[in-house]
Amino acid sequence: MNGPVAAALAGSPALRERFEVFRSAAQEALGEELTAQVERVVAQVHGLGPEMQGGIDSAALAYARRIPFEHTAITDAEAAAVIAELGEARFVAFSVVAALADAECRAEKVRLPSLAAG
Structure with missing residues (x-):
């Protein structure tokens, strides 16, 4: 897998592999x-990806759009709607994918791999 976080971990192969x-x-x-859609939505929020075609038509993608800068404002009702859409286990995976997509975008914006290289 590629991405700025994995690239920044190049100096620690074991940690990179676990990541x-x-x-x-x-x-x-x-x-x-859904992984690709979540990653595109989060990148778009960060100004790193093209606008998605059409409107966001699922509770999960609307939720993903809010994770980078509005995560503290997400309500229990919004989370419940995503759980109802995906199921509990996929909601956990969704949360991890969205958080890592956010981290990748932030790492890209600050050029983390070059910073890690020192």
Whole structure:
């Protein structure tokens, strides 16, 4: 897997491998299509991706859009709607995928791999 966080971990192969295994497990649990949609939505919020075509038509994608800058304002009702849409186990995977997508975007914006290289 690629990405600025994994690249920044290049100096620690064991840690990078564990990170990639963790990320891959969350993505696999969520599913390829929804993972890609969540990553695109989060990147777009950060100004790093193209606008998604069409409106956000699911509670999960609307929720993902709020994670980078509005996560403390997400209500229990909004979380419950995503759990109802995805199920509890996929909601956990969704939360991990969205958080890691946010971290990747932030790492890209500050050029983390070059900072880690010193």
